[in-house]
Amino acid sequence: MLRNVAVIALPEVAVFELGVLCELFGYDRTADGLPAYDFAVCSLDGGPVPSRAGFDIAVRHDLSRAEDADLVVIAPFDNPAFEPPTPVLEALRRAHERGAWVMSVCTGAFALGAAGLLDGRRCTTHWLHTARLARLYPAAVVDPDVLYVQDGRILTSAGTAASIDAGLHLIRQEHSTAVARMLARRMVVPPHREGGQAQYIETPLKSVQCETLQPVLTAVLATLDQAHTVDTMAELAHMAPRTFARKFRDETGATPHDWLISQRMLLARNLLEETGLGVDAIADRTGFGSAATLRHHFAQRLSTTPQAYRGTFRSSQPV
Secondary structure, three states, X not given: OOOEEEEEOOOOEOHHXXXXXXXXXXXXXXXXXXXXXXXXXXXXXXXXXXXXXXOEEOOOEOHHHHOOOOEEEEOOEOOOOOOOOHHHHHHHHHHHXXXXXXXXXXXHHHHHHHOOOOEXXXXXXXXXXXXXXXXXXXXXXXXXXXXXXXXXXXXXXXXXXXXXXXXXXXHHHHOOHHXXXXXXXXXXXXXXXXXXXXXXXXXXXXXXXXXXXXXXXXXXXXXXXXXXXXXXXXXXXXXXXXXXXXXXXXXXXXXXXXXXXXXXXXXXHHHHHXXXXXXXXXXXXXXXXXXXXXXXXXXXXXXXXXXXXXXXXXXXXXX
């Protein structure tokens, strides 16, 4: 049973995420029937830790506090290029070797990667940093599209609010769904979001600069509502379809079909956020043709629906 929790804070620690961990595990809610945790925030030497918000956090424990913890969490730090000190990496390795839960929040995953704990494991971090995480630790199986991932007793989460979801996921396993639901109610957050739900990655509409195909891309982007295919795009480029497809991949890094779907999705997201158009109208405007096709691609690429996406991101400004 999860009872003893130690959070390791490194320089430039992220205040919000550290606060989430305190909210999840650091408050005594036994009067409400919730479990109590022996909770501590640790630093390398037990001294103050500068936060990324410009103030220091007084810490009372050094890394020895993590030696007996049932859960050791590495909080996010501002610079993912920062190499955590060797004693921190060793503490994380020892926690894993003795069977404790080891959890990272956001850029804390880089510490787990440096400790070798992500080798051969599925993991995630904030979408801004997933490419760097995969590049630095090629043995890790980085999933850029999810809120959190549990692989064995290693739990990694994306940024900010995803740390709440990951923490509740762990509490649900260690205690019960009822306990996680009660805690979520106290925190005024949804009781359960699946880890596989997509991170909402900011990918604004932008042109791709190509050596020879730029006129084709520009023409297609201006007419996304039309029924473009590889053949019609190849005709615009005055190329045979196979030659065009090969040239397209060379210049854009994507297939014509995948690029076209991606551009239509970007436009659909913008229209859902910024206009009051209905789903059918957006499907027509973006070239998907039907609301069912639009919903299919939202489910496939974002693990959500157009209506749910609009409810999350719709501008409060009148349209």
